[in-house]
Amino acid sequence: MTSVPSFVFDSAIPRVVFGAGSLRHLEREIDLLGARRALVLCTREQRASAEAVQAIIGDRCAGIFDRAVMHVPIETAREARALAKELQADCAIAIGGGSTTGLGKAIALESALPILAIPTTYAGSEMTPIYGITENGLKKTGRDARVLPKTVIYDPELTLSLPAKLSVTSGINAIAHAAEGLYAQDVNPITSLLAEEGIRALAQGLPRIVAEPGDVAARADALYGAWLCGAVLGSVGMSLHHKLCHTLGGSYNLPHAETHTIVLPHALAYNAAAAPEAMSRIARALGAQDAALGMYTLARSLGAPVALKDIGMPEEELDRCADIASRNAYWNPRPIELPAIRNLLDDAWRGRPPTR
Numbered sequence: 614m615t616s617v618p619s620f621v622f623d624s625a626i627p628r629v630v631f632g633a634g635s636l637r638h639l640e641r642e643i644d645l646l647g648a649r650r651a652l653v654l655c656t657r658e659q660r661a662s663a664e665a666v667q668a669i670i671g672d673r674c675a676g677i678f679d680r681a682v683m684h685v686p687i688e689t690a691r692e693a694r695a696l697a698k699e700l701q702a703d704c705a706i707a708i709g710g711g712s713t714t715g716l717g718k719a720i721a722l723e724s725a726l727p728i729l730a731i732p733t734t735y736a737g738s739e740m741t742p743i744y745g746i747t748e749n750g751l752k753k754t755g756r757d758a759r760v761l762p763k764t765v766i767y768d769p770e771l772t773l774s775l776p777a778k779l780s781v782t783s784g785i786n787a788i789a790h791a792a793e794g795l796y797a798q799d800v801n802p803i804t805s806l807l808a809e810e811g812i813r814a815l816a817q818g819l820p821r822i823v824a825e826p827g828d829v830a831a832r833a834d835a836l837y838g839a840w841l842c843g844a845v846l847g848s849v850g851m852s853l854h855h856k857l858c859h860t861l862g863g864s865y866n867l868p869h870a871e872t873h874t875i876v877l878p879h880a881l882a883y884n885a886a887a888a889p890e891a892m893s894r895i896a897r898a899l900g901a902q903d904a905a906l907g908m909y910t911l912a913r914s915l916g917a918p919v920a921l922k923d924i925g926m927p928e929e930e931l932d933r934c935a936d937i938a939s940r941n942a943y944w945n946p947r948p949i950e951l952p953a954i955r956n957l958l959d960d961a962w963r964g965r966p967p968t969r
């Protein structure tokens with residue numbers, strides 16, 4: 614017999630339409646939002662995807678804004694907000710990864726414009742009320758219910774073009790949300806179910822994507838996992854791993870998903886003794902003996918980067934980075950100890966297997 618602990622479950626999960634070919638339901642979903650004029654958001658690289666959306670919705674496309682970039686610079690957010698107003702858009706369709714969803718969120722933050730998200734990576738932003746905006750080189754994040762997309766269309770066919778290498782790091786970015794969710798201060802049995810299942814789906818899908826990037830079933834498994842992991846990020850608090858990645862990404866402009874991929878095994882090793890139940894669930898979902906080593910082995914076996922030195926992190930900045938990441942007390946299962954954080958960063962910089 615299991616004994617259920619007391620807990621609070623507080624989560625708002627958007628309406629989800631999932632499945633290969635589900636982009637064909639786009640018009641129906643715009644109707645359900647009660648919207649008539651959509652501003653379509655994308656990166657320059659994904660302009661063709663936005664034009665495919667335009668072809669589906671015809672006159673209901675008020676315009677395309679194709680300048681989404683990583684970390685949502687305030688200037689870009691202002692331009693997109695002004696365009697949405699000028700075009701009298703009554704919804705935003707964000708087709709792309711976390712950068713494009715993030716731009717939609719920046720618009721919604723000021724206008725409450727409903728967002729319909731069509732994710733094409735595994736970052737998970739579409740499931741969270743978390744926004745991030747960068748001003749004067751400083752990225753500020755916050756939570757606001759207005760930025761949570763109203764509807765999400767997950768169509769695995771739209772991820773077929775995501776190169777295998779990016780798929781792996783993006784998938785591990787998603788796994789990181791679930792892994793930290795399993796030892797969150799506000800952990801609860803429901804998000805833990807989502808987390809374990811999300812990790813399992815990604816750990817099974819990613820190797821098949823690397824073997825055959827055109828495998829739609831593998832893409833569906835990974836996207837399903839990304840959905841669940843994103844829902845965990847949106848529901849419970851994150852700890853050391855996310856703090857380290859934000860410090861590295863924000864202060865040294867390191868690529869987001871790769872940074873998550875490299876740091877995760879080390880953050881798990883740091884927290885292993887303080888969060889044994891979470892670790893055994895992560896290991897079980899990975900099909901590994903040990904959570905931290907299992908993550909490191911998975912990343913390596915899929916050809917992902919494992920060393921911060923290989924993605925542009927200067928070694929002489931490790932002291933400062935450890936210092937920043939140890940400041941501003943935040944909850945973590947193991948207390949934040951500066952020398953141990955510095956050792957963690959050293960292992961991650963060199964690409965060593967994780968140590969306790």
Ligand SMILES: NC(=O)C1=CN([C@@H]2O[C@H](COP(=O)(O)OP(=O)(O)OC[C@H]3O[C@@H](n4cnc5c(N)ncnc54)[C@H](O)[C@@H]3O)[C@@H](O)[C@H]2O)C=CC1
Nearest residue numbers: 656658684710711712733734736738741743771772774775
């Ligand atoms: N607020 C939140 O809850 C979250 C926010 N984020 C934010 O999202 C950003 C990172 O998002 P990512 O999705 O990792 O990368 P991204 O959105 O920056 O995309 C990376 C590149 O891949 C391209 N791309 C995306 N999907 C593609 C596809 N299917 N085929 C070919 N190319 C494709 C994009 O156009 C872009 O050039 C960061 O700024 C991060 O902070 C990430 C996770 C959660």
Ligand SMILES: O=C(O)/C=C\C(=O)CC(=O)O
Nearest residue numbers: 743744745754786855858
């Ligand atoms: O920085 C943001 O935009 C908000 C959250 C995340 O990026 C989550 C993550 O680190 O993947």
